[in-house]
Amino acid sequence: MALTVTVFQRGDIRVVRVQGEVDLNSSPQLRAAILTGVGESTGIGVDLSDIQYMDSSGVATLVEGFKACTAKKLSFLLLSPSLPVMKVLKLARLDSLFRIEDTP
Amino acid sequence: MSDAAENIIDVKDLVVRYGDRTVLDGITLSIKRGETFVILGGSGCGKSTLLRNLCGLMRPQGGSIVIGGRDFTAMSDTERVEARKRMGMCFQGSALFGSMTVGDNVALPLREHTKLEESTIDIMVKIKLELVGLSGFEDYMPSELSGGMKKRAGLARAMAMDPEVIFYDEPSAGLDPVVGAGLDMLIRKMQLTFGLTSVVVTHEMESVKLIADRVCMLDKGRVIGMGTLDELRALDHPFVRQFFDRRPDEEGGDSSQYYLSITGDMR
Numbered sequence: 001m002a003l004t005v006t007v008f009q010r011g012d013i014r015v016v017r018v019q020g021e022v023d024l025n026s027s028p029q030l031r032a033a034i035l036t037g038v039g040e041s042t043g044i045g046v047d048l049s050d051i052q053y054m055d056s057s058g059v060a061t062l063v064e065g066f067k068a069c070t071a072k073k074l075s076f077l078l079l080s081p082s083l084p085v086m087k088v089l090k091l092a093r094l095d096s097l098f099r100i101e102d103t104p
Numbered sequence: 105m106s107d108a109a110e111n112i113i114d115v116k117d118l119v120v121r122y123g124d125r126t127v128l129d130g131i132t133l134s135i136k137r138g139e140t141f142v143i144l145g146g147s148g149c150g151k152s153t154l155l156r157n158l159c160g161l162m163r164p165q166g167g168s169i170v171i172g173g174r175d176f177t178a179m180s181d182t183e184r185v186e187a188r189k190r191m192g193m194c195f196q197g198s199a200l201f202g203s204m205t206v207g208d209n210v211a212l213p214l215r216e217h218t219k220l221e222e223s224t225i226d227i228m229v230k231i232k233l234e235l236v237g238l239s240g241f242e243d244y245m246p247s248e249l250s251g252g253m254k255k256r257a258g259l260a261r262a263m264a265m266d267p268e269v270i271f272y273d274e275p276s277a278g279l280d281p282v283v284g285a286g287l288d289m290l291i292r293k294m295q296l297t298f299g300l301t302s303v304v305v306t307h308e309m310e311s312v313k314l315i316a317d318r319v320c321m322l323d324k325g326r327v328i329g330m331g332t333l334d335e336l337r338a339l340d341h342p343f344v345r346q347f348f349d350r351r352p353d354e355e356g357g358d359s360s361q362y363y364l365s366i367t368g369d370m371r
Contacts, residue, residue: 060227
């Protein structure tokens with residue numbers, strides 16, 4: 001299944017909404033959407049509520065987003081991560097690294 | 105859901121020969137998506153040969169191996185390389201490249217087969233090494249690792265591409281019970297998190313009890329039993345009984361046959 005990426009502004013946060021599967025082929029799409037937006041808002045929120053599958057390239061991409069935002073003192077949020085996302089974050093022991101919030 | 109859709113691997117009438125010797129003789133079995141399937145059997149019964157055929161490292165002399173709906177045996181070499189990207193192989197001897205660091209060994213399939221940025225690959229490598237308990241060892245050379253650590257590094261490399269299926273050849277052989285149990289737990293955790301299918305050749309009964317959803321037992325190149333461990337234990341087959349009771353082969357035998365074998369007259 002392909003990945004659909006939608007980017008929009010919600011208040012001070014630039015929201016990157018992704019739907020589908022984040023894998024070796026599609027994670028560069030997510031990476032580009034996150035990293036090109038760093039510095040254009042006070043923070044980035046990645047809406048992961050509609051993700052059916054995420055592999056370790058997706059996790060690494062989120063870590064890269066977190067690192068880039070932290071370096072510029074911006075906030076980086078995961079919005080309503082789905083169960084498959086939470087499972088893989090827990091397996092990688094990274095679930096407590098991210099600030100997780102519900103999608104408004 | 106039909107059985108065909110549930111199965112990730114369907115093997116039918118598989119025949120493999122080394123020269124005149126038939127090593128696998130009409131193997132038929134199915135492996136379900138998301139299960140941990142263990143191949144058991146005595147030394148030299150064809151377990152590792154079966155594994156190498158399942159992951160496309162060998163071409164059989166007969167039969168079919170359908171993986172993800174496509175017949176592996178009918179694919180061109182290019183198609184097989186493509187299909188193998190969705191599989192991971194954890195070799196008995198780890199098979200790490202001795203001239204590369206542990207991190208580069210794990211990164212190799214990602215660098216070869218994906219368009220991921222090096223910064224993404226770097227994080228993925230560290231995640232995989234953390235999963236197998238080798239966090240911080242990315243700059244070590246394989247020669248600087250113990251046997252157990254090499255096995256775990258080999259597993260990290262097998263997991264590099266987040267495969268659908270991982271094949272393990274004797275994953276816990278030669279490891280102490282604590283490290284071996286840790287590997288078993290990891291196999292289980294990967295199954296539960298990613299729905300990963302694992303095909304495991306092992307002799308370690310403690311490991312089988314912990315990880316196996318189903319077990320297949322081979323003897324002399326044939327399947328002699330398949331099912332849950334309890335179903336297999338209940339079989340009234342002489343080799344199954346001997347295997348589970350850990351009884352050695354009877355000594356002695358036919359002296360005339362032995363004479364013919366040492367004088368080279370027996371073929």
